[in-house]
Amino acid sequence: MPSSPPADLLAELEAMIGGEHVLTGAEAIAPYCEDWRGRRHGIARAVARPASVDEVAKIVDWSRRHRVPLVPQGGNTGLVYGGIPDDSGQAVVVQLGRMNRVRALDTADAVAIVEAGVILQTLQQRAAEAGLFFPVSLAAEGSCQIGGTIATNAGGTAVLRYGNMRDQVLGLEVVLPDGQIWNGLRTLRKDNTGxxxxxLFIGSEGTLGIVTAAALKLHAAPRSRATALASVRDFAAAVRLFQLAREHAADVLSGCECFTEACRALVETHAPHVAQPALRGGVYVLLQLDAASPEIPLDAILEGILAAGFDQDIVEDGVIAQSLAQAEQLWGLRENITEAQKRAGPSFSHDVSTPISAIPDFVERCLAALQALEPGLRPVVFGHIGDGNLHFNILAPAGLDPSRRHILQEQVETALYDLVAAYRGSISAEHGLGEMKRDLIEHYRPSLDSELMRAVKRQFDPSNLMNPGKAVRLL
Structure with missing residues (x-):
């Protein structure tokens, strides 16, 4: 059937979900067409804000009938342009923020059933009120939405102990590209039926369907916590300290983060509200222990880790938080790096992973490669050393000509990703592929991987209307 004129298309959409929930006009839709760092600007036909799975199904069916591309969007906190429309002006952004109900929270089963638009921090708070714990934690948790964290398989600072978002999902509710609602909201821990x-939908970045709700695991709430910050010489010492922590703390080790002196200095300059510790070093390691029982001597365990680190000439200095406020100050150093880097000027960002044992050599070789490319590059290296994920970001030289910046960015990217491949790592550890890294996987992953991804995409979305151009390119 032929498509209706654009005005009729939008009128039909407005009739489905209410005119006030279909945004049009450049000013109204601008916030939904730009990534949070202001680097990517797309163009959309409209922004639709459904309030229920039935309304999402109607939008998807409308999209199918009129061949209108859809771009699902959560809190728009992504870093690879996965939730931003392209420049064609044909797509409709489906913003899921109105779907923000916690449908159920079962303390016996330790399960929450939540809609896609629930803010991550809201789920954390609701779980805490019920005496439970939702472990996924990241810098954007005050604004990112559950649907987006599922679509990107978000990681964060607790992956070491609890795993990625994928490991928290028991079941999903998804609107498929043909408009059908797949009710897979199962809450079973064991279900071996095929x-x-x-x-398929976790980490698919909205290319196979729109996640509208999820059944998520909750965990025993920590009753005690201990946090320490240690300074070490380099990344080799940081890896050795992590190994010590793993040996001493075992399953109460919930976080092991690292950042360089350059990161600390950036926070000091561009986030002066963050308290600075007295210790100084080349690399900092932030350790967190959590236990469900207050009887477990977490401070003593941390003291043992640091003492062993001093004895083995790994740790140069260290501090153990004596209160929750002090622990939050130590975490503030780590959590404000991204914002401080943004304020410091243009940068090249890379979210990579390697085997943990390879991190010291990988970092050393990367720094040498950057120095050879452009001595004025300023590396900003931090991340989740306990799971092998580093954010290897580079501030551009001050006053660099914009035309040279683009060329240099490509050179830096090639140098780093070639080294990632040499260590059998990943060019996207936790941020996804989106538009930014979609084509890179053609070079850095086996061709069969891409062929299988395209086959899955064609099977689910033969018309290529679900977030087209993200994660995988159809040839």
Whole structure:
């Protein structure tokens, strides 16, 4: 059937979900067409804000009938342009923030059933009120939405102990590209009845369907916590300290983060509200222990880790938080790096992973490669050393000509990603592929991987209307 004129298309959409929930006009839709760092600007036909799974299904069916591309969007906190429309002006952004109900929270089963638009921090708070704990934690938790964290398989600072978002998902509710609602909101820990279909949608970045709700695992709430910050010489010492922590703390080790002196200095300059510790070093390691029982001597365990680090000439200095406020100050150093880097000027960002044992050599070789490319580059290296994920970011030289910046960015990217490949790592550890890294995987992953991804995409979305151009390119 032929498509209606654009005005009629939007009128039909407004009739489905209410005119006030279909945004048009450049000013109204601008916030939904730009990534949070202001680097990517797309153009959309409209922004639709459904309030229920039935309304999402109607939008998807409308999209199918009129061949209008859809771009699902959560809190728009992504870093690879996965939730931003392209420049064609044809797509409709489906913003899921109105779908923000916690449908159920079962303390016996330790499960929460939440809609896609629930803010991550809201789920954390609701779980805490019920005496439970939702472990996924990241810098954007005050604004990112559950649907987006599922679509990107978000990681964060607790992956070491609890795993990625994928590991928290028991079941999903998804609107498929043909408008059908797949009700996979199962809450079973064991269900071995064929393909585990939910995993196709986790990390698919909205290219196979729109996640509208999820059944998520909750965990025993920590009753005690201990936090320490240690300074070490380099990344080799940081890895050795992590190994010590793992040996001493075992399953109460919930976080092991690292950042360089350059990161600390950036926070000091551009986030002066963050308290600075007295210790100084080349690299800092932030350790957190959590236990469900207050009887476990977490401070003593941390003291043992640091003492062993001093004895083995790994740790140069260290401090253990004596209160929750002090612990938050130590975490403030780590959590404000991204914002401080943004304020410091243009940068090249890379979210990579390697085997943990390879991190010291990888970092050393990367720094040498950057120095050879452009001595004025300023590396900003931090991340989750306990799971092998580093954010290897580079501030551009001050006053660099914009035309040279683009060329240099490509050179830096090639140098770093070639080294990632040499260590059998990943060019996207936790941020996804989106538009930014979509084509890079053609070079850095086996061709069969891409062929299989395209086959899955064609099977689910043969018309290529679900977030087209993200994660995988259809040839």
């Amino acid at each position: 393909y585990d279909l939910k995993h």
